[in-house]
Amino acid sequence: MLLNPLTLHLPQTPLEAAKLYKELEDSKVLAGGTFLLNSMKLLKTKGTKTARNILSLAKVDELKGVEFNDGTLTIKAMTRINELMEAPLPDGHLKILHAVCRNISTNPIRNMATVGGNLTCRYTWTEMGAVMIALDAQMHFLGPDGKEDEVSAENFFKNAARCEKLFTHVTVPVNPQARSAYRRVKKTIHVDVPLLAVCVKTELKGKQWYNTRVGINSGTAFAQRDYALEEFLNKSVSSPDLGTKALEHLTAAIYDTRASEYKQHMFRVSLRSAIEEIAGGE
Ligand SMILES: Cc1cc2nc3c(=O)[nH]c(=O)nc-3n(C[C@H](O)[C@H](O)[C@H](O)COP(=O)(O)OP(=O)(O)OC[C@H]3O[C@@H](n4cnc5c(N)ncnc54)[C@H](O)[C@@H]3O)c2cc1C
Structure with missing residues (x-):
């Protein structure tokens, strides 16, 4: 067996996921899995314990997609890097997001890895952070009570990318100037x-x-x-x-x-x- 025994939790809505995020002990969030599954396999080979509960966001459709409304671009947490790379973006300065995605790793990784995983995985070298800071983006988190928190990307990374609530989406202002x-x-x-x-x-x-x-x-x-x-x-x-x-x-x-x-x-x-x-x- 590649992984230690675990319980897989598959919520269907952001609120269910946010509640489990708060309630589950000894747990990890599974987004694209490119970091998490690798590290769990590696830890197992070293005989180290791994999380007993895996909170998969795979079935939460509301956490997927890219939208553009009222001068704001919204990128949801479970959007794959390749999906953002192919998403139509408003003309102007946000087109760099396509170039950022194109440069991330290889096609198989981009097909799995998510924007949410890239921003919240707490590896200092992943690339979306600096881009979102420069673009003056806001990061959005959902609590178990359904309350949403908004934190600037700048402050999120100043606080060492700590994620106390479920990360749901990032919003970027569209500015023609x-x-x-x-x-x-x-x-x-x-x-x-x-x-x-x-x-x-x-x-x-x-x-x-x-x-x-x-x-x-x-x-x-x-x-x-x-x-x-x-x-x-x-x-x-x-x-x-x-x-x-x-x-x-x-x-x-x-x-x-x-x-x-x-x-x-x-x-x-x-x-x-x-x-x-x-x-x-x-
Ligand atoms: C071989 C390889 C090469 C790579 N090269 C690059 C590169 O060149 N540039 C680059 O920027 N990145 C690179 N990455 C990173 C990649 O882009 C992903 O960001 C990264 O793998 C994690 O994304 P994921 O969706 O797979 O997250 P997962 O592995 O599923 O999750 C990682 C962690 O992120 C957190 N998390 C994920 N989603 C949420 C959420 N919604 N709310 C709260 N916490 C959450 C959890 O703590 C979770 O355990 C590379 C990765 C690999 C494996």
């Missing part, structure tokens, strides 16, 4: 996980940048914003050398910690290139 750019660097050519990723979103009044948000995925810490870089960019106008100038205004603590020279260099290359893409698209 906004521009965005995303860069990620592979860890090695052999491993399909990122070394780092950066996402820059801004609005432009003519050439003037404002409301800029920069989400950074360093892989070693939870996704975060670079406020110093944002402050500089918000005082700047698009110019061919804006990307190069911006590199003098990075929050060193984000990029230098435990990072090799190569990684520090690739952060600079990625940020410069993302900023240049937006400045050049003027």
Whole structure:
């Protein structure tokens, strides 16, 4: 047997799932299973105990899908990465979500892994976090009493991605003034996980940048914003050398910690290139 004996719980509605999320002891949530099932198999081979109760979200249809209403994009927790990659998205800066998904791992993983699993699995290197922070997304959680909590993606990751209630969906404002750019660097050519990723979103009044948000995925810490870089960019106008100038205004603590020279260099290359893409698209 590949797994230790377990009880599989298959709720049909978000509220049933939220109640079980709170009530079940010694339990784990099963979304796409790409992390959870692997880790349970591995732990079993090492003789380590694994969760007795598995709360599968597979039958909760209300947690699946991508919707666009009233200037807001809603991505539900059980949406697969490939489904988001193929979903029609409003024109403009949210189209980067297609590129983000396309870069995640391989087709078999993207066919199983979910957006919810990517945001809540508490691995510091998964990529959606920095993107959702830059896009000013809100994360939504459902309690056993049916009450919904809304937390900004930024605060969720500041709180080390702790998930006390069932994560149901993420909402992203659609803003026709906004521009965005995303860069990620592979860890090695052999491993399909990122070394780092950066996402820059801004609005432009003519050439003037404002409301800029920069989400950074360093892989070693939870996704975060670079406020110093944002402050500089918000005082700047698009110019061919804006990307190069911006590199003098990075929050060193984000990029230098435990990072090799190569990684520090690739952060600079990625940020410069993302900023240049937006400045050049003027
Ligand atoms: C080989 C491989 C390569 C990968 N490469 C990349 C990559 O390049 N970039 C990238 O960003 N990611 C990558 N990933 C991660 C992948 O995209 C998924 O995010 C990840 O595997 C977890 O998603 P899942 O749906 O399979 O979650 P599962 O494995 O089913 O669940 C993981 C955990 O997430 C939590 N969880 C899931 N859903 C909820 C919910 N609704 N509410 C509360 N908690 C929940 C639970 O704690 C659960 O135990 C890779 C994964 C693998 C296995």
